[in-house]
Amino acid sequence: MESLRSSSLQTPFFSSQSTVLSNKSVSNPRTISPLMHRVKSRFEPLRCTTSHSSETEAKPKETKLWGGRFEDSVTDIVEKFTESISFDKQLYKHDIMGSKAHASMLAEQGLISFSDRDSILKGLDEIERRIEAGEFVWRTDREDVHMNIEAALTDLVGEPAKKLHTARSRNDQVLTDFRLWCRDAIDRIISSIRHLQVALVKLALNNEGLIIPGYTHLQRAQPVLLQHLLLAYVEQLDRDAGRLLDCRARLNFCPLGACALAGTGLPIDRFMTSEALGFTAPMRNSIDAVSDRDFVLEFLSANSIIAVHLSRIGEEWVLWASEEFGFITPSDSVSTGSSIMPQKKNPDQWNLFEESLLELSETWLPFSHCAKDFLLLIIEDKEPSFDSVKTITGMLEVSAEFAQNITFNYKRIQKALPAGYLDATTLADYLVKKARYFGIPFRTSHDIVGRSVALCVSKNCQLQDLSLEDMRNLSPVFDNDVYEFLGVENAVKKFSSYGSTGFACVADQLDDWAAKLEINKSDMSLIDVAETNELLQSFENNDHGLEGI
Numbered sequence: 001m002e003s004l005r006s007s008s009l010q011t012p013f014f015s016s017q018s019t020v021l022s023n024k025s026v027s028n029p030r031t032i033s034p035l036m037h038r039v040k041s042r043f044e045p046l047r048c049t050t051s052h053s054s055e056t057e058a059k060p061k062e063t064k065l066w067g068g069r070f071e072d073s074v075t076d077i078v079e080k081f082t083e084s085i086s087f088d089k090q091l092y093k094h095d096i097m098g099s100k101a102h103a104s105m106l107a108e109q110g111l112i113s114f115s116d117r118d119s120i121l122k123g124l125d126e127i128e129r130r131i132e133a134g135e136f137v138w139r140t141d142r143e144d145v146h147m148n149i150e151a152a153l154t155d156l157v158g159e160p161a162k163k164l165h166t167a168r169s170r171n172d173q174v175l176t177d178f179r180l181w182c183r184d185a186i187d188r189i190i191s192s193i194r195h196l197q198v199a200l201v202k203l204a205l206n207n208e209g210l211i212i213p214g215y216t217h218l219q220r221a222q223p224v225l226l227q228h229l230l231l232a233y234v235e236q237l238d239r240d241a242g243r244l245l246d247c248r249a250r251l252n253f254c255p256l257g258a259c260a261l262a263g264t265g266l267p268i269d270r271f272m273t274s275e276a277l278g279f280t281a282p283m284r285n286s287i288d289a290v291s292d293r294d295f296v297l298e299f300l301s302a303n304s305i306i307a308v309h310l311s312r313i314g315e316e317w318v319l320w321a322s323e324e325f326g327f328i329t330p331s332d333s334v335s336t337g338s339s340i341m342p343q344k345k346n347p348d349q350w351n352l353f354e355e356s357l358l359e360l361s362e363t364w365l366p367f368s369h370c371a372k373d374f375l376l377l378i379i380e381d382k383e384p385s386f387d388s389v390k391t392i393t394g395m396l397e398v399s400a401e402f403a404q405n406i407t408f409n410y411k412r413i414q415k416a417l418p419a420g421y422l423d424a425t426t427l428a429d430y431l432v433k434k435a436r437y438f439g440i441p442f443r444t445s446h447d448i449v450g451r452s453v454a455l456c457v458s459k460n461c462q463l464q465d466l467s468l469e470d471m472r473n474l475s476p477v478f479d480n481d482v483y484e485f486l487g488v489e490n491a492v493k494k495f496s497s498y499g500s501t502g503f504a505c506v507a508d509q510l511d512d513w514a515a516k517l518e519i520n521k522s523d524m525s526l527i528d529v530a531e532t533n534e535l536l537q538s539f540e541n542n543d544h545g546l547e548g549i
């Protein structure tokens, strides 16, 4: 019992679970990471992922920055497996920002001289310039972006660079860089969300009064204003932006100065670096600072939800663009063709959304199973995050492009509206209103309208075509005013509850969104009516009727 207790008390917090495998070439067990799903990619050829990247090069082996206790150099296979430079060079800007803040703080705290700080800052500027000019040589033997930059700085400015890593580990450095990167990525995604919201609101403004069939279970349900549906997308996107903003607020705390895991005895000022880098505050617990990747999970899951929303829009628009629906015509500029079928015009991008959704949902789930080691995810969180941001911004941009390049086929939609008894629920509501005087419960009115629909089916007509006599045979409650409730336009007019598809409610929603997104309605180039009519005409000529709908 005693020995158990003392052994657990003595258990140190291991960073990188340093079980000794061999003192020589395999000293870091990240090489046997259980994240086997990523293993394949680790053996793929090195690739460049930074837009202005220089090629990654394998150079003759040099002594590692940690070389002191090593006798042998690492093998090529281990080096290749553990490198992250092939993708983490994307963090160069944030790494340089972090190093500059750190060097400035070290100087203010008297840990390095001001002249050393100046050499470091100048050197880092030069390195940034070289990276952006494509002149910087990324080296795989320097493992990652952090050591590439530090080693290059040493090559450039000599001794002062060797002081930069004072009171810093790659563990807090990586996380500082990555939190800064995620923060920027969130800002970029939110700006793409706003762009799409603006495109959707403009599309709504350009299609005032257009009623479309609303579907549930892909069956005709109730008539809705197109504007109402488009604003539903806008609302969803707003919550997506909100989720990212929440995530941003939670991740905006600074790990720098947590060092490897335990902090430092050197007199650093973590508040200074945190403030210089625009963080809210330094993270309070050094172990938490270097060990948790919850912010990555949160970020990736927020991105997955955006992908779900965009795929839903895509699914709807693919249907609408089909010959069977024919509700929208995407312009050529947002369509692709077929290599064999000359007549085809494909809304291709939406089909890719399905794949992107799957990719985004899959990438972050495995993380949650692998939280055993403080640092296990240190590399494995980056590639999915980089991919996710690329995919999600691409999806948002394509969606905005599409929204700006589609035309609604009014005639076709209007011809399609009478089918499906979209006004049946409004008719049931009519009876409920009348019930105030006649005492008909909703269930009974539902039944009466159901029987009215059955009568229409037998007569092959619409509800509004039934005579008052026919209706009175089903219920004496029906009166002449019933016709004000029938037909899709009348039905939409009757919606009045808060948030409903009624004209006034939707107009209010639209005004709110136009104001929020700063859309000047008078400046908008509204749809050219002549052009629309032309389009309608050409559509009508090709119209094959509504039988399939």
Ligand SMILES: N/C(=N\CCC[C@H](N)C(=O)O)N[C@@H](CC(=O)O)C(=O)O
Pocket (backbone or CB within 6 Å): 015, 016, 028, 082, 083, 084, 088, 143, 144, 145, 168, 169, 170, 171, 174, 260, 375, 378, 379
């Ligand atoms: N090896 C290590 N972290 C690897 C992180 C670097 C990796 N290339 C990355 O960028 O994620 N941490 C060391 C500390 C350090 O290198 O500063 C440890 O905890 O033993």
